[in-house]
Amino acid sequence: MPPGILPLADGLAAKATLSPANTGFMLICSALVMLMTPGLAFFYGGMVRVKSVLNMLMMSFISLGIVTVLWVLYGFGLAFGTDNGGVIGWNGDFAGLGHIGLTQLWGTSTVPVYVFAVFQLMFAVITPALISGALADRVKFTAWALFTALWVSVVYFPVAHWVWADGGWLYRLGVIDFAGGTAVHINAGAAALGVLLVAGKRIGFKKDPMRPHSLPLVMLGAGLLWFGWFGFNAGSWLNNDDGVAAVAFVNTQVATAAAMLGWLAYEKLRHGSFTTLGAASGAVAGLVAITPACGAVSPLGALAIGAIAGVLCAMAVGLKYRFGYDDSLDVIGVHLVGGIAGSLLVGLFATGGVQSGAKGLLYGGGFAQLGKQAVGVVCVLLYSLVVSYVLAKAIDLVMGFRIGEDEEITGVDQAAHAETAYDFAGAGGGTAARRTPAPGETLTRKVDA
Template sequence: MPPGILTLADGLAEKATLSAANTGFMLICSALVMLMTPGLAFFYGGMVRVKSVLNMLMMSFISLGIVTILWVLYGFGLAFGTDTGGIIGWNSDFAGLGHIGLTQLWGTTTIPIYVFAVFQLMFAVITPALISGALADRVKFTAWALFIALWVTVVYFPVAHWVWGDGGWLFKLGVIDFAGGTAVHINAGAAALGVILVVGKRIGFKKDPMRPHSLPLVMLGAGLLWFGWFGFNAGSWLNNDDGIAAVAFVNTQVATAAAMLGWLAYEKLRHGSFTTLGAASGAVAGLVAITPACGAVSPLGAIAIGVIAGVLCAMAVGLKYKFGYDDSLDVVGVHLVGGIVGSLLIGLFATGGVQSDAKGLFYGGGFGQLGKQAVGVVCVLLYSLVVSYVLAKAIDLVMGFRVGEDEEIAGVDQAAHAETAYDFAGAGGGTAARRTTALGDSLTKKVDA
């Protein structure tokens, strides 16, 4: 978010002129960010085994329902209402979004409050959905839904206020987070680690092969994420008047491309192959890393951030085998590590000539900005990790967070949703249908193995 643009002295918009162009731009960006959650569902869905595809899709989709309602009721007010002590916000006019004028503007911007609220809603939706990838194959859907509701309330809404809210303590400190390196990615990655420590490992972890069942689905999801991310980053400047949104757009493309190449290069040297899963994962790592930095660096800086993030995230995904935590789809390795890398590298590569005058070490700014970025990284990481662990532990004690062993082995799709992703029997009957069913069962067993 642009520094200094959220100035709500009494929670009401200052006088400004409504811009139809900026309003339209932000509505399009909001729709692009909404598309990222289904894109994430496909990305994660392709990476799991056949027996858990629908559950993985639903763990993302349910966030669209739960978070939307909570955001309207009180989330927007907590995150962006009038500040209290730098920790949380509140504005009764924002509760239920029922006391806001149709053309009442957000702060000193030229867009309506409603437009800003719906744009920020899409950020709130996708953040808990990111966590779900770490928990594939083994958690109760009801427990997960409850966790989302509690987590956004006590973790995401306050952290969003710290980072972006007028008066938020990290905002006042001068931490740069253009579009969510701390509030979204470090927040989600640390939360994923906290919940993993509670629910434990999948049955067969480090023993059975758990390969993606559909790499084309993974690539489709990665493509949708890449596409939607332009709205995620460019839209975070809240206008299209001064060229900064364009810089964010370019940096998003550049860093993502560089990270994909960096991941693939590391993969080739380390494992001997260029894989489609590596290309998709590398692209996402670049998107994550450039998110906080896209308004602070030049395209050359974006290339550096992308390459560094691609290599470090590729290295980090193997840490789960070394340390023994089961991060199913590498949320910690990509989102936590990528968010840390992108946030810290602002302290090196910030040019001081884009979104703010803050300069990184390589541009004569010394270590000051790097220190501020480190404070933001550490505080968000520790808060999210600890609180997420406590929430998951409480849910586990009250209702159990994990499905039973038999249900996990048979597949969460049947246990939670009474459905399967693929019907190999077809519409016909007789011998042909039985042959098709047998072939489908055989393929399913092979993929699940």
């Protein structure tokens, strides 16, 4: 993703001027990325049991509220303000977004600062929402909301600066992360592992069936994620002038398709069936893996990355049963593993002919880019893992991170939200009131008092 300075390509003027076409393109991409958070909510909501559906939806939706407010107040300044030692940024004009000119451009790009800020906001919103899938059924909503606010402030905003901001130390090192393999997916997956070490396992883990309650909802969510991801990836180039965004768009489609097929093939060989949950999960794994690489590889490279990630992630989701960590909805297996795979595979498949001249091992670039990618992966993973654990532990000590045992058994929807997702005994009575009476039979309707 271009930070403050957009790489010049194909005659792009050194002195950029506002482009209405690119501005409109980026606003559409921002809306597409915003749609991904409700899509994620449906994806996760369908995967949990009936008693946790609303809580799962809310754990994503609350991020739209909390992160938006924090981004306006200080988040944008910390992530993309003037660099301080490669670690964090700050710019007083970005605080409150109140001192930015309406047509002030972002660096040498052709879009206004406001447009870049809102596009990046949508990335910040969905990243903590990704973590929530690992914690289904068992955490306090207030504790989760507090964790979200703290986590984006001390983990996401700094890491976004490292990876994408002009002057960020990983950006200067040359780590390629087109749209968030490290800053979004490895970051969220490592955080999920850190919080799980505090939250512990669900009651009945590895004993009770915990099957998805609505696979159609899962498929709907996966479809919305796939659709929104085109804005996530293609929009990350900030313009549509030189063909790089088009390559990112194509690679997104290709890798996602290949990953879905790879997951299903593994599933058929391993378990004997092609499942809808596998198709949805495989698609998301492909989206995750191509995210860092979509501006650096060819469509054939994207196909290889997707297929590899689909199989690796399908294998990884079973590790929670072997090692005993209760990653409810496979955030670690899909986002952490997929993010690592996609980030490292840049070091193999980067062609040197799309977003930059950096070449991977298979294109004559040696091990240099692979080494840089590995540094980015390890540093983001360790930082997010350790800080997320500390934050969750502190919240647990102060207010408790988990709901009570009785509340967990009854359902977190009732405990946290005083609602249920489905009213099976709503107005209109039961089954008897709806069936056609037999000849000579009179049906009576039970009326609620």
